[in-house]
Amino acid sequence: MSDPEKKILIEPEALKVLPVQLATRYQALPISRGDTMLTVAIADPSDTSILDELRAITHLEILPAPVSPAVLEKSIPFFYGLGADTLEAMAATQGPAVLPAASGETDAADAGADASMIQFARQLFQEAVRARASDIHLEPYENNLAIRYRVDGILYEVPVPADLKKFQNSLISRIKVVANLDVAEHRLPQDGRAKVRISGREIDIRISILPTPFGESVTLRFLSGYIFLGLEQLGFLSDHLKTMETLLRKPHGILLVTGPTGSGKTTTLYACLAKLNDRTRKIITIEDPIEYTLPGITQCQVHPKIQLTFSNALRSMLRHDPDVMMVGEIRDLETAEITIRTALTGHLVFSTLHTSDAVGSIARLVDMGVEPFLAASAIEAVMAQRLVRLSCVECKAKGCRSCQNTGFKNRTVISECFVLDEEIKRMIVERCSTDDLRRAAIRKGMRTMRQDGMEKVRQGVTTEQEILRMIGSETSPGSETSP
Secondary structure, three states: OOOHHHOOOOOHHHHOOOOHHHHHHHOEEEEEEOOOEEEEEEOOOOOHHHHHHHHHHHOOEEEEEEOOHHHHHHHHHHHHOOOHHHHHHHHHHHOOOOOOOOOOOOOHHHHOOHHHHHHHHHHHHHHHHHOOEEEEEEEEOOOOEEEEEEEOOEEEEOOOOHHHHHHHHHHHHHHHHHOOOOOOOOOOOEEEEEEEEEOOEEEEEEEEEEEEOOEEEEEEEEOOOOOOOOHHHOOOOHHHHHHHHHHHOOOOEEEEEEOOOOOOHHHHHHHHHHHHOOOOOOEEEEEOOOOOOOOOOEEEEOEHHHOEOHHHHHHHHHHHOOOEEEEOOOOOHHHHHHHHHHHHOOOEEEEEEOOOOOOHHHHHHHHHOOOHHHHHHHEEEEEEEEEEEEEOOOOOOOOOOOOOOOOEEEEEEEEEEEEOOHHHHHHHHOOOOHHHHHHHHHHOOOOOHHHHHHHHHHOOOOOHHHHHHHHOOOOOOOOOOOO
8 A cells, every 4th residue: 555654754743733634624744843843744835824824723833845735635644544534523523432342332422423424434435445445344453443455455554543443333333324234233243235336436345244352343345346357357368268268158067166265256257157148048146145246147145044055046046947057156065966967957057166276176076075977077177266466567566656555556367277178087087186187187288377377477467476475386286397
């Protein structure tokens, strides 16, 4: 994230001289204070009217230091903290706020802060969108409430006012209201969704609340903005893209996408479905949760509490005459067996599995209890993937304003594609080891994820350190030929 401290060095005591509301109004940032002098960063040092007003407010002589308006715009919220002006106004109208109880009970002071807290929540969301964040994390601790944004897969601390903890319950209650959650419930986890309009964009947010000893922890995931990515835009190298397009033309079989949470599996699956969604096919999905809505596709949300599980939903979906189906995740033997049976009866099925690489998905299914001959008969290919950060095109990983001094901006996919041909299927039926399957796949031309990543390093779109950060430095057994 951008760090204005690299541009402006201040004395923390100087900030106490000028309230944040006035600093924002005058676009003036106190830098240092002497006995009779206050040095202030300001865009126009020749504006005597502002200098006179600052002198009258602080009762100190003002020494102006010229700074660009862009730097001031970022520096004031950075040093005072996100939404400091809003919290300052809230404190002024409701008097001293009381720290929230560990139980999370809402106090009377919080209840009267609706308007100001709506404004603070809006500022929180707007800054997240500006920073290109995919998630917001509100994390309560004994003496503070921390806020972090996840940008391009990395968490960054957000500077917040020191007294934000006092307004913790009010902020979380506001988020619950937006998500239609139970404001009075503080002991149990809750999950919900909300749609908010920010800077002219409608943002779909998935909200999860988890109780902790110091209040409720909240994670907000921004879902909108990725649905319109096609396969060609995800960053697959040309041969993997051609393989995917070939697999999409198959009339039946299973295409698995594997990887850890946050590796872009859902985005890849939706891109595949969008490619097939030409109105000549019946496409049905069963998901937990439905992350993006796709016009022209029938989507179903699982509800385990009422016995609407993946396996139960799959049975019902088959009575709706589907051509293509997506099962959000294969989690157990029952779901795996029904998914395989669905593919063997003439359907094209997409699903995900949590494995570290493509070849390991076979062992994972066998460990669940799937018979090897069934896995070999139904699965056409497995695509394993990770998301890595792209080097900023403006500074080439050095750090600049465009990439918020991180050296990276946006992400791309690195992948390995394990296609099951007749020899591989025979090896699976014969229960060959994962290492033997991997060696055979590499011999037939499978490029490992590490090799895929290093090819993107050679293309100059990312760095070797970024590849190693995501997949480690070790080579998989059977992949000794990796560079």
